[in-house]
Amino acid sequence: MIKLGISACFMYPDSQRPVFSRKSLSYLENDMARYVTKKGILPVLIPDVEQDYFSDILDQMDAFIFQGGNDLAPETYGERPIGPWKGDAYRDAYELRILEYAIKRSKPVLGICRGLQLMNVYFGGTLFQDTTTQNPKAIDHRSAERYDTLKHAVHFEKGKFLERLYGDTVDPYVNTVHHQSIKDLGKDLEILARAPDGTIEAFGYIKEPEGKVMAVQWHPEFSPTLGNEVIDADILLEAFLEHVK
DSSP, X not given: OEEEEXXXXXXXXXXXXXXXXTSOEEEOOHHHHHHHOOTTEEEEEOOOOOHHHHHHHHXXXXXXXXXOOSOOOGXXXXXXXSSSXXXXXXXXXXXXXXXHHHHHXXXXXXXXXXXXXXXXXXXXXXXXXXXXXHOTTOOOOOOTTTGGGOEEEOEEOTTSHHHHHTTTOSSOEEEOOOSOXXXXXXXXXXXXXXXXXXXXXXXXXXXXXXXTEEEESSOGGGGGGTGGGSOOHHHHHHHHHTTTO
């Protein structure tokens, strides 16, 4: 059975929360759980524990997925906050430990939304802290009201991995639920897809075989909301898992 390590989302102590109000929670969003749960796959939520135990847990994982969630903290990529978007520096540090482990040991990695942004920063890239105000050309990439019903077309870079993977798809669309986006692309990354406004929607790490270490800005796990209005998410996951099988 493939052990698929998934980075945790965090909720911090909140006196207004009726349950575990004084405790931090680690969680896996349910659509993500359903997306990765297949025959022969054991999804494992990676706990936030001391390094000695942490390393032992990571040693058991065959591949890693970094799920969506809060913004990255600007300090994580060497900037100061320009507004109220402080991000989650604690989660950044936790996930960067996992990513460092995975890259150095040549493990398959898939980043989703925040995961793409985290991977870009790991490889030396930067982000628009607020896409709307910092990138005047940007289309609407996030709507609190429409959430995962918001979509846009996606352009796959010709001859690259995703273009070959989805080559039979006519007028491909993806959902869009992100506040930040890539400003400067990290080292040794190649662009695999863009939004109509030029926003980088996917990249791959060129020092590993195609599809082994990659990231997408959309949420494939949210695809059931729009059904056949967006590209088939299972194609992406199966291609990724081939590097484990």
